[in-house]
Amino acid sequence: SRHPNAMLLTELNWECLLHLFSFLDKNSRKGLGQTCRRLLWVFQDPSLWPLLHFHSPAELTKDNFVLGSALRHLSICWHSSQVKVCNVEDWMKNELQRSICSLHKHLVDEFLLQVSN
Secondary structure (H helix, E strand, O other), rough: OOOOOOOOOHOOHHHHHHHHHOOOOOOHHHHHOOHHHHHHHHHOOHHOOOOOEEEOOOHOOOHOOOOOOOOEEEEEEOOOOOOOOOOOOOOHHHHHHHHHHHHHHHHHHHHHHHHHH
């Protein structure tokens, strides 16, 4: 049984919940958001998502984040087993980097098309 002075996480007010979520990464936010309807609503609050960083092409799925008017920065960057690729200017890339990027270009373009609609 619950301690008489104990408070459930879901009894916190909206601002407190948003503040708590702001400390979590995308995956942790998603996990917490899946526990109940109220926390899912917090997960879906656009103000929680001003910055988006993706570290792997597999993360580029719509249910990992929320896009809204609060979004100010989108960063897509990942490492292949050999080299850091996508934060290098195109003209500075070597052949290996170019070939790795070309593999993912379609995926990134598709993603950007989806989220901009």
